[in-house]
Amino acid sequence: MAIRFSSTGLVVGEDTRFSLPAFVDAILRGVGQVMLMNNAWTGLLFLAGIFLNSALFGAAALLGTAVSTATALLLGADRASIRDGLFGFNGGLVAIALLYFLEPNPLTWGCVVFAAAGSTIVMAAMASLLDTWKVPALTAPFVFTSLCFFLATARFGRLETTNLLPTAGLPQTAAVEGVVTAATVGEGLFNGIAQVFFQGSLLTGIVFAIGLLVGSWRACVAALAGSLVGILVAWGMGAAEPAIRAGAFGFNSVLVAIAFGAVFLAPGRGATFAYALLATIATPVVFAAVSAALEPLGVPALTLPFVLVTWLFLFASQRFLGLSRAAAKDSPH
Amino acid sequence: MAIRFSSTGLVVGEDTRFSLPAFVDAILRGVGQVMLMNNAWTGLLFLAGIFLNSALFGAAALLGTAVSTATALLLGADRASIRDGLFGFNGGLVAIALLYFLEPNPLTWGCVVFAAAGSTIVMAAMASLLDTWKVPALTAPFVFTSLCFFLATARFGRLETTNLLPTAGLPQTAAVEGVVTAATVGEGLFNGIAQVFFQGSLLTGIVFAIGLLVGSWRACVAALAGSLVGILVAWGMGAAEPAIRAGAFGFNSVLVAIAFGAVFLAPGRGATFAYALLATIATPVVFAAVSAALEPLGVPALTLPFVLVTWLFLFASQRFLGLSRAAAKDSPH
Amino acid sequence: MAIRFSSTGLVVGEDTRFSLPAFVDAILRGVGQVMLMNNAWTGLLFLAGIFLNSALFGAAALLGTAVSTATALLLGADRASIRDGLFGFNGGLVAIALLYFLEPNPLTWGCVVFAAAGSTIVMAAMASLLDTWKVPALTAPFVFTSLCFFLATARFGRLETTNLLPTAGLPQTAAVEGVVTAATVGEGLFNGIAQVFFQGSLLTGIVFAIGLLVGSWRACVAALAGSLVGILVAWGMGAAEPAIRAGAFGFNSVLVAIAFGAVFLAPGRGATFAYALLATIATPVVFAAVSAALEPLGVPALTLPFVLVTWLFLFASQRFLGLSRAAAKDSPH
Numbered sequence: 001m002a003i004r005f006s007s008t009g010l011v012v013g014e015d016t017r018f019s020l021p022a023f024v025d026a027i028l029r030g031v032g033q034v035m036l037m038n039n040a041w042t043g044l045l046f047l048a049g050i051f052l053n054s055a056l057f058g059a060a061a062l063l064g065t066a067v068s069t070a071t072a073l074l075l076g077a078d079r080a081s082i083r084d085g086l087f088g089f090n091g092g093l094v095a096i097a098l099l100y101f102l103e104p105n106p107l108t109w110g111c112v113v114f115a116a117a118g119s120t121i122v123m124a125a126m127a128s129l130l131d132t133w134k135v136p137a138l139t140a141p142f143v144f145t146s147l148c149f150f151l152a153t154a155r156f157g158r159l160e161t162t163n164l165l166p167t168a169g170l171p172q173t174a175a176v177e178g179v180v181t182a183a184t185v186g187e188g189l190f191n192g193i194a195q196v197f198f199q200g201s202l203l204t205g206i207v208f209a210i211g212l213l214v215g216s217w218r219a220c221v222a223a224l225a226g227s228l229v230g231i232l233v234a235w236g237m238g239a240a241e242p243a244i245r246a247g248a249f250g251f252n253s254v255l256v257a258i259a260f261g262a263v264f265l266a267p268g269r270g271a272t273f274a275y276a277l278l279a280t281i282a283t284p285v286v287f288a289a290v291s292a293a294l295e296p297l298g299v300p301a302l303t304l305p306f307v308l309v310t311w312l313f314l315f316a317s318q319r320f321l322g323l324s325r326a327a328a329k330d331s332p333h
Numbered sequence: 334m335a336i337r338f339s340s341t342g343l344v345v346g347e348d349t350r351f352s353l354p355a356f357v358d359a360i361l362r363g364v365g366q367v368m369l370m371n372n373a374w375t376g377l378l379f380l381a382g383i384f385l386n387s388a389l390f391g392a393a394a395l396l397g398t399a400v401s402t403a404t405a406l407l408l409g410a411d412r413a414s415i416r417d418g419l420f421g422f423n424g425g426l427v428a429i430a431l432l433y434f435l436e437p438n439p440l441t442w443g444c445v446v447f448a449a450a451g452s453t454i455v456m457a458a459m460a461s462l463l464d465t466w467k468v469p470a471l472t473a474p475f476v477f478t479s480l481c482f483f484l485a486t487a488r489f490g491r492l493e494t495t496n497l498l499p500t501a502g503l504p505q506t507a508a509v510e511g512v513v514t515a516a517t518v519g520e521g522l523f524n525g526i527a528q529v530f531f532q533g534s535l536l537t538g539i540v541f542a543i544g545l546l547v548g549s550w551r552a553c554v555a556a557l558a559g560s561l562v563g564i565l566v567a568w569g570m571g572a573a574e575p576a577i578r579a580g581a582f583g584f585n586s587v588l589v590a591i592a593f594g595a596v597f598l599a600p601g602r603g604a605t606f607a608y609a610l611l612a613t614i615a616t617p618v619v620f621a622a623v624s625a626a627l628e629p630l631g632v633p634a635l636t637l638p639f640v641l642v643t644w645l646f647l648f649a650s651q652r653f654l655g656l657s658r659a660a661a662k663d664s665p666h
Numbered sequence: 667m668a669i670r671f672s673s674t675g676l677v678v679g680e681d682t683r684f685s686l687p688a689f690v691d692a693i694l695r696g697v698g699q700v701m702l703m704n705n706a707w708t709g710l711l712f713l714a715g716i717f718l719n720s721a722l723f724g725a726a727a728l729l730g731t732a733v734s735t736a737t738a739l740l741l742g743a744d745r746a747s748i749r750d751g752l753f754g755f756n757g758g759l760v761a762i763a764l765l766y767f768l769e770p771n772p773l774t775w776g777c778v779v780f781a782a783a784g785s786t787i788v789m790a791a792m793a794s795l796l797d798t799w800k801v802p803a804l805t806a807p808f809v810f811t812s813l814c815f816f817l818a819t820a821r822f823g824r825l826e827t828t829n830l831l832p833t834a835g836l837p838q839t840a841a842v843e844g845v846v847t848a849a850t851v852g853e854g855l856f857n858g859i860a861q862v863f864f865q866g867s868l869l870t871g872i873v874f875a876i877g878l879l880v881g882s883w884r885a886c887v888a889a890l891a892g893s894l895v896g897i898l899v900a901w902g903m904g905a906a907e908p909a910i911r912a913g914a915f916g917f918n919s920v921l922v923a924i925a926f927g928a929v930f931l932a933p934g935r936g937a938t939f940a941y942a943l944l945a946t947i948a949t950p951v952v953f954a955a956v957s958a959a960l961e962p963l964g965v966p967a968l969t970l971p972f973v974l975v976t977w978l979f980l981f982a983s984q985r986f987l988g989l990s991r992a993a994a995k996d997s998p999h
Contacts, residue, residue: 491904
């Protein structure tokens with residue numbers, strides 16, 4: 001059965017390219033694109049990993065990805081991008097984030113739908129903006145849309161928070177807190193991968209890693225290496241042990257490591273490997289900085305550090321002849 | 334009589350195109366452009382509305398618009414843009430804003446002149462920057478220039494504030510405050526339009542609406558609808574009643590509704606109407622977010638939410654084939 | 667003796683263009699480029715001025731400039747830019763800044779090397795970004811890289827600060843503090859120049875001025891005039907006397923005055939002179955604003971005001987026919 005949008009007057013003609021299976025495929029790829037994987041099976045395993053930990057977040061991920069993908073269809077965005085899930089992943093993340101930080105009442109569910117649709121507008125806007133430099137928007141639409149709603153809780157009395165948002169405060173110099181053990185590293189390793197979808201679960205992290213493996217063994221190795229680098233740098237710099245164990249310093253490094261270890265650079269040369277490593281090492285530092293910079297606003301850093309570091313190293317790579325960039329067809333975004 | 338800038342050595346040749354009537358026309362259009370209307374009569378009615386409420390702000394609007402327009406002439410900016418008032422409206426708003434938040438002493442008036450001239454530099458800079466995407470600067474030069482002076486009051490002891498600037502604080506979760514009645518909606522509707530020029534006056538709002546009607550009946554309807562949407566969204570989300578009544582959640586929505594209901598999109602199609610509505614609904618949420626984000630700095634959001642939402646939906650519109658953009662000649666900016 | 671990077675596999679072929687003397691020349695020019703001077707003698711005098719005040723900062727400047735220049739070589743950046751010191755000056759500044767605000771322990775020295783290398787990535791990224799408008803990155807890479815580490819001290823317990831970072835707080839309206847005397851102006855004049863490199867020393871300021879004179883008499887005059895304008899504007903607006911005396915309102919004005927008085931605009935015409943003066947006058951106001959805006963984060967403004975004002979006036983200059991821009995060959999960046 002073909003989903004026909006022609007009745008709304010938005011999509012004219014006999015456009016049957018978006019059959020229900022095609023729509024489901026786009027949603028699954030959208031979930032996979034959260035970790036830059038254009039692969040429906042990877043997306044399915046990611047969804048399984050989320051549902052294993054929480055049916056609420058699993059449902060949110062599905063709804064958000066579906067709404068943002070459908071919005072892109074209704075507004076007439078590029079079909080190939082929609083099919084690759086590029087208008088889905090930000091909506092999925094926005095939905096999880098809103099339900100993580102806001103009470104799941106009807107108003108919040110309304111905001112989830114509105115914000116998922118809005119993430120498609122932000123995605124299109126950033127694609128227009130960044131097209132000048134052939135750099136992708138990454139999860140910036142998710143970050144901006146989510147932060148907008150979290151900040152708005154300070155003005156809107158009916159937006160009820162789950163009290164998981166950080167308390168607004170003024171940044172203070174940190175002290176070393178707790179002792180890093182093998183358990184910190186072991187749990188942190190998979191929590192770092194699970195936290196990409198806001199899941200604090202070892203098992204979910206392992207299922208996510210399998211999902212990556214199905215899509216690309218390089219991406220799986222890069223994710224684990226990225227999570228480890230995040231832990232080691234945070235440990236070396238004296239970050240708090242509970243945060244390291246929870247994967248807080250890992251999830252952005254996971255994404256940066258996938259981006260430069262498996263997606264945007266061609267493998268094989270020394271300078272390229274060093275470049276990817278440098279980006280991954282920089283990520284926990286940028287995470288610490290962004291997290292502190294947002295402390296007066298009482299909002300989390302989300303994947304903004306991943307976005308900033310990846311943009312930085314992608315923009316810069318255009319100036320470095322010593323690097324081998326991946327062929328365009330390998331870059332899904 | 335022709336105003337001749339040739340004596341300053343800045344404008345060479347027998348350039349008599351800027352006669353005094355032409356200069357006055359540019360100023361009136363500049364005042365009109367605050368609500369995206371390239372119409373001298375609209376500008377005149379806006380001025381009348383301001384003077385009705387406050388001679389101080391009326392004089393400030395005239396002075397600021399004149400100074401920023403003259404600066405553009407002296408530096409050799411594009412004549413057509415100057416004639417359309419595009420180098421005037423930010424100066425006019427800067428002048429009102431500075432006199433609203435700073436005591437009207439000689440230093441403040443000096444700052445008004447300097448800031449109005451400066452807003453022309455910011456306008457030219459943003460025009461260069463945004464020309465890459467054919468997106469207008471809107472009131473961003475007004476926002477950045479004004480915020481610069483408000484922030485500087487924390488370092489400059491001789492800049493005396495009127496104590497209307499918000500107190501710097503850390504954002505807290507809001508509670509519902511006050512009860513919205515028919516009076517809230519009725520007053521808020523016109524206050525929302527009046528607040529575009531910092532005027533908290535029902536009568537001024539009505540005169541502004543007439544000014545819009547003279548320029549474009551679509552713009553007038555859009556402004557009223559935008560103000561109403563701002564009130565309804567803020568009410569539904571649980572914003573404080575006094576703020577809704579004062580038009581705080583309305584003035585940005587008014588501008589966004591004019592932008593997408595009467596200026597940048599061609600009317601008539603369902604998707605286009607839905608797009609304009611989505612932008613208008615998003616505006617009070619973005620206003621709440623921007624207002625909260627600026628709370629630690631103790632400065633107001635001004636029309637930054639309008640600028641951000643309009644940029645967002647304009648950038649994005651370039652990716653959506655389902656929308657009908659207005660012909661270039663209809664877009665005054 | 668030729669430094670050969672070919673052994674690393676990064677620079678292929680018999681590339682002997684970077685002999686040791688060439689590398690030293692690039693480093694000295696890099697130090698000179700901190701004040702936009704592409705001149706090795708100027709750089710040498712700047713280094714002498716720093717060493718006169720502090721061997722630690724002198725060593726840091728050398729190390730940072732060397733590391734960031736070498737990183738650019740290893741990654742294969744444009745040779746001509748490297749030779750002109752354009753990949754050196756941000757690294758030199760980052761190194762001084764980190765050692766000014768962080769205790770000089772092994773971790774900090776490690777961060778200095780990492781941050782200097784990172785500043786080259788930021789430089790390349792900003793060059794790619796800003797190339798669209800032919801506008802230089804200036805010291806933005808230094809500012810962003812340094813702020814990242816200062817902010818991270820709120821999360822990393824092993825990053826020990828020297829307690830010179832401003833305490834995080836909420837901006838309050840300022841009161842006039844202290845009396846400006848001839849000594850304030852005299853000391854502030856040269857401190858303003860010395861503070862470009864974080865040096866609070868009259869003598870260092872004088873040596874810097876001589877260094878500028880060697881590179882360009884215009885730059886020397888502009889620097890002194892810029893420092894004076896910074897002092898006078900800050901005084902007139904009621905800034906605190908100790909800050910004026912320390913050169914806090916001067917160093918950004920010094921850089922802006924050099925940029926528009928000796929580098930980016932061709933001298934000679936009235937409008938051009940007025941434009942440069944307007945930029946220099948705006949700088950202390952922007953400094954006050956940026957400094958207040960960063961107060962909740964507890965980090966200093968560094969040369970961000972210089973970067974913002976210079977970008978603003980450079981972007982804007984493309985729209986003003988009344989200005990005479992310098993020929994491309996005169997613009998070192």
